[in-house]
Amino acid sequence: MIKQVAGLQLLMMLMILTSLIHGRLYANQFSYVFPPNISLQIVDQIEEAGKIRLTAIIESRLGTIEDLEIFFESSKDLRILSNASVIKSVPQASPRKVKILAVKTGQKADEMGSWLKMGVRFTPDYQAIKAAVNDKQIYPDDFERQKLLNVVEKNLSENARYLEAVRHFVNR
Amino acid sequence: MLKRSLLLTLLAIFSACFAPSIWAAETTVTTSYTAITAFGPVNTLQQNVPEGEKVIISADGQNAYRVKTIKVTDEAHLIRLMGAATENELTDLQKGLLETYRFARQAEFDSLKTRIPGQSKTIDLNLVDITGYTDTSRYTKITDDFWPQNSRTYRRSSDGFELHSEIRISGTDCLGYGSDTARSMQSTFAHEFGHALDKTFTEANAYGHDGAHYVNEKIEPKASFAEGFANFIKMLFFPEEEKEFRDSLKTVKIERPQGGYDEYPIASVQISGEGFLDIEAINALIFTRLAADLPDGQKLVLDSFEKHNQQENRMSRFLQNFIKDYPQHATVVAQTLDRETFGRLSDADVRLILGNNPDVQKYLAARSSPNVTPPAPQPEEKYQVITHKNGTIYKWKDAQGNWQFTDQPPPAGVEYTTRGSTATPGKASPVKIENPDTDPFIIGY
Numbered sequence: 001m002i003k004q005v006a007g008l009q010l011l012m013m014l015m016i017l018t019s020l021i022h023g024r025l026y027a028n029q030f031s032y033v034f035p036p037n038i039s040l041q042i043v044d045q046i047e048e049a050g051k052i053r054l055t056a057i058i059e060s061r062l063g064t065i066e067d068l069e070i071f072f073e074s075s076k077d078l079r080i081l082s083n084a085s086v087i088k089s090v091p092q093a094s095p096r097k098v099k100i101l102a103v104k105t106g107q108k109a110d111e112m113g114s115w116l117k118m119g120v121r122f123t124p125d126y127q128a129i130k131a132a133v134n135d136k137q138i139y140p141d142d143f144e145r146q147k148l149l150n151v152v153e154k155n156l157s158e159n160a161r162y163l164e165a166v167r168h169f170v171n172r
Numbered sequence: 173m174l175k176r177s178l179l180l181t182l183l184a185i186f187s188a189c190f191a192p193s194i195w196a197a198e199t200t201v202t203t204s205y206t207a208i209t210a211f212g213p214v215n216t217l218q219q220n221v222p223e224g225e226k227v228i229i230s231a232d233g234q235n236a237y238r239v240k241t242i243k244v245t246d247e248a249h250l251i252r253l254m255g256a257a258t259e260n261e262l263t264d265l266q267k268g269l270l271e272t273y274r275f276a277r278q279a280e281f282d283s284l285k286t287r288i289p290g291q292s293k294t295i296d297l298n299l300v301d302i303t304g305y306t307d308t309s310r311y312t313k314i315t316d317d318f319w320p321q322n323s324r325t326y327r328r329s330s331d332g333f334e335l336h337s338e339i340r341i342s343g344t345d346c347l348g349y350g351s352d353t354a355r356s357m358q359s360t361f362a363h364e365f366g367h368a369l370d371k372t373f374t375e376a377n378a379y380g381h382d383g384a385h386y387v388n389e390k391i392e393p394k395a396s397f398a399e400g401f402a403n404f405i406k407m408l409f410f411p412e413e414e415k416e417f418r419d420s421l422k423t424v425k426i427e428r429p430q431g432g433y434d435e436y437p438i439a440s441v442q443i444s445g446e447g448f449l450d451i452e453a454i455n456a457l458i459f460t461r462l463a464a465d466l467p468d469g470q471k472l473v474l475d476s477f478e479k480h481n482q483q484e485n486r487m488s489r490f491l492q493n494f495i496k497d498y499p500q501h502a503t504v505v506a507q508t509l510d511r512e513t514f515g516r517l518s519d520a521d522v523r524l525i526l527g528n529n530p531d532v533q534k535y536l537a538a539r540s541s542p543n544v545t546p547p548a549p550q551p552e553e554k555y556q557v558i559t560h561k562n563g564t565i566y567k568w569k570d571a572q573g574n575w576q577f578t579d580q581p582p583p584a585g586v587e588y589t590t591r592g593s594t595a596t597p598g599k600a601s602p603v604k605i606e607n608p609d610t611d612p613f614i615i616g617y
Contacts, residue, residue, distance in 0.1 A: 028319050028384045029363070029399070034348025039307040061309060073255050110252070111242055112207060113222070117255045117303075119263065124350070143388070143420050151352050160351040165263045166304035167255055169209040 032144045034151075035132050036061040037124040040166035042100070042116075047171075052078070054168065056098040056118050063128025064091040067161075070098060074116040077109040078102045078170070112169075119165040126156045201276045201285070203244040203297045205253045205269075208305055210238040231316040237305075241298070247273065254301060264350060265306065265343035268357035269299040272341050275358040276365075280409065287369050287478050290335050295368050297361075300342035308347065318342040320360045322367040337368035359410050366405030372398040373483035380427035387453040388420040389427065390443065393486040400455025400487065401477065407460050408470065414460055417453045424451055439514055445521040448513040449487040457512045458487065462494070465508065466501055488525045495529050502531035510539065 039059040046053040058068070068087040072080040081101045090096055102116055109115075129152050132138070139145040154160075209225060210217060214236040217227050221238065229236045244250045250273055251259060254266045262270060275281075276297055288295065300318050305311045318340070325336045339361065346356040378395035379385045385399065407413050424443055425433045436442045448454055463470040473494070480493040491509065495502045506526060510517060517525070519536045526532045 028321070029345070030384045030386045030389075031345050033308070033315060033345065036307045036309055037348060039310060040304060042304075061307065071261065073257065073261060075255075112240060112253060112255070113209065115255060119261055124348075129348070141386075143422075144386075147416070151349055154352060155350040158351055162348075162350050163263045163267075164303075164306060165255075165266075167207070168304075 030144070032133075032139055032141070032148050034129060034148060037129070037162060038065055038120065038122065038164050040118065040120060040164055042118065042166050042168040045168070045170070050104045052102040052104075052116075052170065054100040054102070054116070056100055056166065057095050058087070058090055058098065058120060059095040060090045060092045060125070062092065062132060063125025064089050065125060066123045069121040071119045071121075072100065072116065073119065074102060075110045075112065075114050076107045077105055077114050078116055079105050080116055114170040115167055116170070117165050117167040119163060121161050121163045123159070124155075124162050126152060201281075201295045201297050203250075203273055203276070203299060204241050205244050205250060206239050206241040206298055206300045207253070208237045208302060209240050211235060211305065211311065228317065231313040235313075237317070239300075244273065244299070250299070254303075263303055264353040265346070265357075266301060266303060268343045268346065268354040269301060269341065271354035272357050272361045273297075273299065275361060275409075281365070284365070284369065284405070284474075287474060288335075288337075289369065289371050289478075289481055294336070295365070296336075296338040298338060298340045300340055302342055302344060306347055315344040315347070318344050320345055320364060322364040324367070335368075335371060337364075339364040339368065355410075359406055359413065362406040362409045363402045366402030367398065369405065369477075369481075370398050370401050370485065371481045371483055372401075372485040374398055381429060381431040382427065385452065386420075386425050386433075387417060387456070388423060388438075388451060389425040389433075390447065390450045391452065393446070393450050393488075394484070396450045396452045396455055397486045397490065399452035401459060401485075403452060403456035404459035404463070404473075407456065408463070414457070417456055417460075420453050421451070421457075439516055443516075445517065446488060446525055448516065449525070454512050455487050458491075458508055461508045461512065462505065466498075466504055472498055472501070491525060492527045495526060495532070499529070499531070502526070502529045503535050506532045506535040510535075 037060070039057075039061050041057045042054050043057065044053075044055045058070075066089045068090060069084070070087065071084040072082060074080050079102060081103060082099065085098070087096060098118065100116065100118065130149065133145060133148045133152065136145070139148065209222075212235060214227075214229055214234065217236040217238050221227055222240075225238050225240045227236050227238055242253060244253065247270070250270060251257075251262070254262060254269065256262050256266070259267065259270065285295075302314060302318055305314050308314060320339075320341050322337050322339045324338075341357055341361050341364070343353060343357050345360055346353045349356050372394050374395040375392040378392035380389075380391065385391050385395070387399075387403065390396075391399070403413075403417065407417075421438050423435045424438050424440075425435050426442060427433050443451070459473055463473045466472055476494045476497045477490065479497065480490065491505055495505055506522060509522065509525065519540070522532065522536055
């Protein structure tokens with residue numbers, strides 16, 4: 001009897017499993033993406049006496065990025081003491097470091113956990129982007145390359161500001 | 173004890189088989205938000221994974237991401253989850269996630285949502301936030317790891333298969349798009365939503381060696397139909413993209429079995445007959461023009477698609493069904509097919525694709541009549557071969573204006589046409605150049 005019931009259960013579980021099949025995934029639609037403009041990293045977390053010290057590194061990946069506005073956000077359990085700041089420009093291969101100091105507030109972290117975020121609003125180097133995208137070795141397909149160039153021109157005509165950020169989750 | 177476990181098993185079966193009918197009335201998009209909380213070597217990240225998080229191994233096989241996923245309750249909740257007090261502090265990609273969330277809820281989608289096949293009309297939308305990981309020079313596989321997709325599960329039910337879609341939107345296809353990011357991400361969502369309406373079960377290896385596809389690539393028939401339909405749904409919301417699809421069709425790409433592409437003018441002998449319908453951009457334009465050119469065309473196209481939606485979908489089948497459903501529109505269907513395939517289909521090809529309909533016959537008779545304006549001639553085309561393929565023959569003019577035929581590309585900057593020595597499997601046969609002046613391969617040069 002035990003064997004029969006166990007066998008029946010196994011059979012039924014198999015039926016359930018075989019009734020679910022994964023459909024074939026649609027493939028990726030090919031499209032080029034731009035080379036990165038900026039790299040943001042938060043490193044060197046040091047925690048002592050309720051304070052958290054971090055270092056953020058801002059690097060330009062393409063030409064000289066300009067008029068950087070730096071601001072911070074955090075979960076409720078942390079308060080960032082570092083002030084929002086402005087950097088006139090960051091040339092390529094000249095990384096800038098930003099010190100971040102945060103203190104614990106005693107409140108609970110939010111749903112996402114305990115985190116702090118550094119946002120950077122900046123103007124990318126549009127000419128450097130255009131030059132990079134015009135490289136036919138890296139972007140050989142005329143049609144797809146032109147799509148990127150159209151996007152650059154649109155952003156350039158609007159003098160669009162870009163916004164990137166890095167979010168650091170504490171104690172990981 | 174045994175009775176209890178048997179009962180639990182039966183309950184599980186009941187849930188698996190009949191739960192969809194309980195949800196039948198709901199037509200919803202449930203949204204979740206996923207953030208990357210850490211990145212590093214697989215071995216490190218797999219240890220002590222915090223509760224509520226999971227590890228995703230990168231395509232490089234060496235590294236992994238820890239991610240946390242939370243169900244989104246409303247717009248304000250999503251903004252908070254993204255770590256901002258207001259929209260102004262969101263990154264370009266995060267704004268794209270927010271706009272996609274809004275877009276998926278707009279009224280224009282409601283009528284489409286009712287067309288999701290099966291009884292369970294729910295779609296899971298997963299918004300993946302890659303904030304901090306957009307530097308592709310450091311996170312080299314981020315685009316592969318989180319490229320937008322619609323992953324689908326079929327569930328067997330009494331009337332066939334239930335289809336469940338999970339759409340992932342991350343913005344990895346729009347990196348560096350600046351102010352155009354949000355619009356592009358919405359457009360991607362609309363495309364993936366199109367897949368959620370479609371039961372097509374694409375062929376194995378439908379997309380070729382690289383597993384990716386261009387809009388003007390020749391792929392397998394069912395895959396090109398599915399992608400064409402998804403692009404049509406996208407163009408319902410972004411009609412301005414029709415021009416892009418048309419522009420892409422100056423050439424067609426054919427992927428080699430071992431990888432890499434050859435590119436030919438659309439009118440080349442590499443594509444013929446129903447092979448034109450293996451190009452998703454052509455299918456997208458056929459759907460789009462039928463919807464735009466016929467009275468109430470959008471509804472007619474969607475109704476017919478929904479009525480005959482099945483795993484073996486392909487464009488020729490759709491068009492034949494469409495003519496059966498709306499015989500009064502057979503002429504427009506024939507015109508549309510003819511126009512969107514550049515007038516390159518023979519009468520026999522058109523009959524094969526559309527079936528033997530009297531109005532189609534009349535159209536064919538009229539198009540071959542000298543009193544009727546024939547389909548527009550092909551615009552002048554230029555050949556471009558992305559990379560050299562052994563056996564390719566290049567035709568070009570030298571500085572003195574003499575035609576040259578070589579098995580190596582001409583000097584840089586010289587325009588040329590090519591022909592491969594091997595044919596596309598099952599479509600075109602190799603043709604020897606007997607007389608260069610009358611070679612049918614030389615088109616619009």
